[in-house]
Amino acid sequence: xxxxxxxxxxxxxxxxxxxxxxxxxxxxxxxxxxxxxxxxxxxxxxxxxxxxxxxxxxxxxxxxxxxxxxxxxxxxxxxxxxxxxxxxxxxxxxxxxxxxxxxxxxxxxxxxxxxxxxxxxxxxxxxxxxxxxxxxxxxxxxxxxxxxxxxxxxxxxxxxxxxxxxxxxxxxxxxxxxxxxxxxxxxxxxxxxxxxxxxxxxxxxxxxxxxxxxxxxxxxxxxxxxxxxxxxxxxxxxxxxxxxxxxxxxxxxxxxxxxxxxxxxxxxxxxxxxxxxxxxxxxxxxxxxxxxxxxxxxxxxxxxxxxxxxxxxxxxxxxxxxxxxxxxxxxxxxxxxxxxxxxxxxxxxxxxxxxxxxxxxxxxxxxxxxxxxxxxxxxxx
Ligand SMILES: [Ca+2]
Ligand SMILES: [Ca+2]
Ligand SMILES: [Ca+2]
Numbered sequence: 001x002x003x004x005x006x007x008x009x010x011x012x013x014x015x016x017x018x019x020x021x022x023x024x025x026x027x028x029x030x031x032x033x034x035x036x037x038x039x040x041x042x043x044x045x046x047x048x049x050x051x052x053x054x055x056x057x058x059x060x061x062x063x064x065x066x067x068x069x070x071x072x073x074x075x076x077x078x079x080x081x082x083x084x085x086x087x088x089x090x091x092x093x094x095x096x097x098x099x100x101x102x103x104x105x106x107x108x109x110x111x112x113x114x115x116x117x118x119x120x121x122x123x124x125x126x127x128x129x130x131x132x133x134x135x136x137x138x139x140x141x142x143x144x145x146x147x148x149x150x151x152x153x154x155x156x157x158x159x160x161x162x163x164x165x166x167x168x169x170x171x172x173x174x175x176x177x178x179x180x181x182x183x184x185x186x187x188x189x190x191x192x193x194x195x196x197x198x199x200x201x202x203x204x205x206x207x208x209x210x211x212x213x214x215x216x217x218x219x220x221x222x223x224x225x226x227x228x229x230x231x232x233x234x235x236x237x238x239x240x241x242x243x244x245x246x247x248x249x250x251x252x253x254x255x256x257x258x259x260x261x262x263x264x265x266x267x268x269x270x271x272x273x274x275x276x277x278x279x280x281x282x283x284x285x286x287x288x289x290x291x292x293x294x295x296x297x298x299x300x301x302x303x304x305x306x307x308x309x310x311x312x313x314x315x316x317x318x319x320x321x322x323x324x325x326x327x328x329x330x331x332x333x334x335x336x337x338x339x340x341x342x343x344x345x346x347x348x349x350x351x352x353x354x355x356x357x358x359x360x361x362x363x364x365x366x367x368x369x370x371x372x373x374x375x376x377x378x379x380x381x
Pocket of ligand 3: 221222258370
């Protein structure tokens, strides 16, 4: 009888729980539709901690790090040292960071902006730490080749690697390290490059319990596989987003360089659905616009991928308070998308919208875009 009662109680609790789940799902979806779009953006909060003592370089020395070669001899660097020199920000977290182009530690013999430039090379290796959070996050910028990189090494193997984007501003990068839970690991920062962009900048290595959402709004990277939070007009964006590296299927040597699985390519006609054939194209004759939902500007820099034709009528626009405040277009005809960065510091907390325009029917009359996101958040500065 007791078992039966327990079962009934459990059954009732289960029913209530299922009802609760159903209701909360309905509420969630209603909330999603009824609230203004900027309110549905996930909160950018995340619990985190230092990966190990001085993983943020705030001791002002290389405690818990070992340096090899000469690139890291004059590290860490004090303050946003690129700014006095070239008016470009790196945006370190705190006072100290590592930048192998830099040569400023606040010594009396030095002045802000001093540089050792690209020539020095070397490696910086962290103390061994245990992977006890599901994610590792850090700041990174510098050269985009594999010769300037940040690596996670476990059991002597490189298991994660990130590089810069050939620009000074450090972005917040995350590694999913759940599969390595409990393992001993080290961070290696390498600079094996003497040529242009032969430098690596890093700071603020932290263990995260969840990654911070850097998207502008849900589906600003098109990974839903549909146009949720986007509104298409005209025909160019009808069968979007595009699935996979469709130009490479067709031409082999041309790649889209997209993020994840989905992106926008108005030449393309393949969404990965049953019955569709990879490599199929719509060609350049369609035109139209794709307008995003409204979102609040939460970070100082918006980045995205842009490719396609360079012609008139192919453009990405940022609207703030209904006015066009930023535009981007291609400088050459290219399928492979490249990173574009907008400084939007002045529009903090304002309402914005994106618009992608394909108003061209010419040869190369198509536009490719993907992965609209923040490089940093105001909360992360
Ligand atoms: Ca720091
Ligand atoms: Ca170098
Ligand atoms: Ca994508």
